[in-house]
Amino acid sequence: MTVLSKTVPFVDLTIQHQPLQTAIEKAMETVVKRGDFVLGQALREFEREFAQACGVNYGVGVASGTDAIALGLQACGINEGDEVIVPANTFIATVIGVIKSGATPILVDCDPETALIDLNAAAKAITPQTKAIVPVHLYGQMVSPSQLLDFAQAYNLIIFEDAAQAHLAQREGYTAGSIGKAAAFSFYPSKNLGAFGNGGMLITSDEEVAQNVRTLRNYGAPSKYYHTQIGSNSRLDTLQAAILQVKLPHLSQWNQLRNQAAKKYDQGLQLLADKGIIPIQNVSDRGHVYHLYVIRVHDTCTLNREKLQDYLLERGIQTGIHYPIPCHLQPGYKELGYQLGDFPHAENLCNQILSLPMYPGISSEHTDWVIEQLSLRIS
Ligand SMILES: Cc1ncc(COP(=O)(O)O)c(C=O)c1O
Numbered sequence: 001m002t003v004l005s006k007t008v009p010f011v012d013l014t015i016q017h018q019p020l021q022t023a024i025e026k027a028m029e030t031v032v033k034r035g036d037f038v039l040g041q042a043l044r045e046f047e048r049e050f051a052q053a054c055g056v057n058y059g060v061g062v063a064s065g066t067d068a069i070a071l072g073l074q075a076c077g078i079n080e081g082d083e084v085i086v087p088a089n090t091f092i093a094t095v096i097g098v099i100k101s102g103a104t105p106i107l108v109d110c111d112p113e114t115a116l117i118d119l120n121a122a123a124k125a126i127t128p129q130t131k132a133i134v135p136v137h138l139y140g141q142m143v144s145p146s147q148l149l150d151f152a153q154a155y156n157l158i159i160f161e162d163a164a165q166a167h168l169a170q171r172e173g174y175t176a177g178s179i180g181k182a183a184a185f186s187f188y189p190s191k192n193l194g195a196f197g198n199g200g201m202l203i204t205s206d207e208e209v210a211q212n213v214r215t216l217r218n219y220g221a222p223s224k225y226y227h228t229q230i231g232s233n234s235r236l237d238t239l240q241a242a243i244l245q246v247k248l249p250h251l252s253q254w255n256q257l258r259n260q261a262a263k264k265y266d267q268g269l270q271l272l273a274d275k276g277i278i279p280i281q282n283v284s285d286r287g288h289v290y291h292l293y294v295i296r297v298h299d300t301c302t303l304n305r306e307k308l309q310d311y312l313l314e315r316g317i318q319t320g321i322h323y324p325i326p327c328h329l330q331p332g333y334k335e336l337g338y339q340l341g342d343f344p345h346a347e348n349l350c351n352q353i354l355s356l357p358m359y360p361g362i363s364s365e366h367t368d369w370v371i372e373q374l375s376l377r378i379s
Contacts, residue, residue, distance in 0.1 A: 006316035008366045015361035027242040040238030046245045054177040058210035060202045061236025065164040065186025068200035069097025075212030082131040087117040089346035090136040109343040113281040132158040137166035140291035145174040167192040170287030195240040254360035258290040268371030276301030293358040320355040
């Protein structure tokens with residue numbers, strides 16, 4: 001009989017890295033030998049390979065997902081005075097990216113079941129200054145492409161996807177990052193495709209947008225020592241690209257493993273629905289790549305979210321909250337002029353959500369242990 005480890009980490013990256021260790025070391029050694037650490041061969045290759053995997057023409061590697069949003073929006077022609085719609089319940093980097101592009105973020109509420117941006121609420125936020133919408137494919141689930149395209153067409157907006165949590169997610173025949181004019185990805189280590197440090201990519205099928213980001217990431221220089229814009233220093237390191245190149249062929253399988261683990265949670269937690277434990281709704285079935293598996297702990301539950309989190313930790317189960325404070329209530333963002341009550345669904349979710357352990361290769365013993373412990377305490 002196997003002895004069950006009572007520690008269930010929130011994320012365990014060693015499972016995916018161990019089998020690839022030799023290949024990764026070799027890829028790194030090749031870069032070191034070549035010495036092309038900045039804008040090198042592995043970066044050019046990985047840009048091509050990642051863009052192709054997402055079904056678009058160009059990829060431009062940058063230093064982070066945040067920079068991919070900021071530089072990407074700028075490259076799409078977004079400027080000071082423009083308004084850009086973003087969900088209130090996203091990681092703050094979405095908002096930072098919009099602000100860094102020079103535009104004003106206009107926050108809107110979300111759907112309480114899927115936690116994805118509510119396009120009806122977005123419609124009410126449109127003004128003559130609205131130039132773009134940044135849908136966030138939150139937790140690994142895409143915002144409906146057909147609804148987004150209709151929405152953008154109705155109001156003549158640019159769609160710029162924040163796909164930082166949704167590498168190779170699918171919905172309605174679209175792959176994340178291929179719906180709109182451009183999209184941003186993050187390769188933060190714990191993302192579905194993660195580097196050994198920070199990294200990001202802007203993808204697009206628009207050659208001009210790609211070229212603009214290449215210039216912006218490289219001191220605003222379209223050619224050496226010739227600076228047409230202020231730009232910044234934001235290249236994805238060749239070493240990181242070489243590591244990501246080794247990992248990319250495994251991404252689909254890792255996403256499938258996440259999806260399978262999520263199905264186990266879904267099934268196991270079904271009986272707890274009438275006790276106030278309800279997973280965030282999956283409306284895209286296998287297209288959901290479950291960067292995070294998130295449940296809601298409703299007011300009707302016998303334990304509140306914090307008590308439940310403490311209880312699970314006592315049993316070795318690490319959890320997270322993504323995210324505990326909505327963007328409009330963050331202290332550094334008071335100047336945006338929002339207040340408590342502006343986005344009730346986003347605010348409510350922030351108080352209810354709990355992310356369970358999720359990573360490719362999480363064992364059935366571990367998911368079963370989580371389900372069992374939750375069921376024991378809640379029933
Ligand atoms: C939704 C979302 N947008 C943007 C980012 C920013 O990416 P990065 O941390 O690489 O800057 C992240 C991740 O951190 C994210 O989760």
